Amino acid sequence: MARRLAMVVAAGLVAFLVAGLVRANGVLHLYNWNNYIAPQTLARFETVCRCRVAYDTYGSNEELLARLAAGATGYDILVPTGNAVQSLIRAGRLLPLDKRKLPNLANIDPTYLNGFYDPGNVYSVPYAYTITLLGYNVEKMRELGIPTDTWAALFDPRYLKRLRGRVTVLDDPRELLAAALKYLGYSANDTDPSHWQRAAEVIINAKPYWAAFNNTSYIRLMASGDVWLAQGYSNDFFQAGREAERAGEPFTIAFNVPKEGAVLAVDNMVVPKGAPRPDLAYQFIDFMLEGRNASELTNLIGSGNPNRAALPFIRPAIAANRAIFPDHAVLGRLEELHELDRGQRRFLNRLWLEIKLH
């Protein structure tokens, strides 16, 4: 008995050592959005770099920034949205990138380079993008005669009366305010307090008709037919649609960029100062810039892809969807959110509390 045990332990040790040799190159600490890399891509990178990837996740840019502000360190790669990149650059937290180590950077569509947050892409490389738009149950909207190409469907009580309790919006002050500002004809980046106040009134008037403020469960609620209209992210609606289809539901889910315009969020790979393994970080960024590796995330979750070399690998139905891959006409209606300053953040937070408590 004891001998058998010893043999098992020895075999385990050997296996452990072999695994250790295979991954002798150490650990890459990746701090990314939840479910934001395809498992096969991750596995392939671990084989190529002969290292292990420690994957830690966050649910919002605020969570990422709050954790870094509280002193979290040890990450090699972060994947923040443009406005959060702007904040990290201003705070001097990012490492300038050596482009010579990133030959695949040439694959990125120039449309997505030189963002307002990082002219010349000194610190950041586009990873994927999403559009915050309207998702809906096609059959229900047709039946109730509600237009699906305007934010009015989300904010105008005239339409909401027919949708009571079947609508959800994002639990995110910036995103919801941006939608209301767009509905009123302002820029999503308008910071005039009186315009914010008007947008807050629009939200407060519509709130009684909404079922919930939420950031994730609308995927499931739309796929089950409980929610008919939602403000959300293009990749989430893509997943909701696929779930409804798989479950054999008698309805379809579609999503549109409203005619008033919407928010585009480009997520970028950046390397924080003090990253323990910048060499692995470079290797990871260049690996993710290869067409096939970049395409797998889009095929998995329906995210927009700034990588031209990825297009041949992307399923045609996804590549043809203008709410995932916007053409020039749609792009012209999209805006990226700019980071607020501290006074604006304080004001927005109080406005948000008022909205919530109303």
Added chain:
Amino acid sequence: MSISRGVPKRRSSSMTSRARLARWALSGPPLAFLAVFFLIPTLIMGLASFGWPGQEGGLSPLWYHDAAGWHFDLTLGNYRDIFTLKLFLALYLRSLGYALATTVCCLVGAYPLALVIARARARYRNLLLLLVIVPFWSNFLIRIYAWMIILGPQAALSRGVNAVLGLFGFGPTSLLFSPFAVLMGLVYVSLPFMILPLYANLEKHDPALLEAARDLGASAWACFWRVTFPLAVPGVIAGATLVFIPALGAFAVPDILGGTRGIMIGNVIEMEFLQARDWPFGAALSIMLTFLALGATGLAAWAARRGVKAYG
């Protein structure tokens, strides 16, 4: 307080040095623990509450040094906002209301139960006490999530309530994500903290006192109201303090069960630190909360002293 009266007073000067050493050895570590993990963080928080938020979140430096010397960059603005904006006053009042309601519900629910356990036969007593403690064996969050299911729209409770409401011509209501759900969750997690001190108190009562009262012609109600309850006041105060203070700063329960209609001050403090990255204002809000809790403790201590004077 009542205990110290019974112990003969000893002057420290008459203590031997060994006894003094032993006293410090015993009380030193917990005191040091409190100083490091309560006093110092509270002081840091207090200092931060007079600061400005950093441009990219966090805290802007409270002081700096340049050619002209030292400069302090402090403000009373965070406290001014708390006291002048209706929004925050309403939030504190709402949290106080929840904490008070939780305490009253716990008292009403726990008192009869503690009395039953205290009067039970000795061999059942430990079993009954164990049953009170059993819920602690599973994780706090899991128990709160269980309430999410119990109060959810598909559960028997919601359907029953809505069926009754329907009979009287009212529309369906949602139990989950409401002030009711928050109160329910708070009472549920706090109940043992009321039962245990009450039991500890009631268990010590001398049955002879009640017999004497009955012999002198007191009704059952008079026995309870004029003998049992006054004797139980210290237990009530201890339990109320243990329930009220955590309920005042509750954060997970309203977050999970309250939705947007059940926000308490704890959630707003979390929002200030995470969503708004506004540390000084979050610090000011939590310092105010600490003062409210201290006030409640002071009130309880004062009431306990009066209670001891009146009945002791």
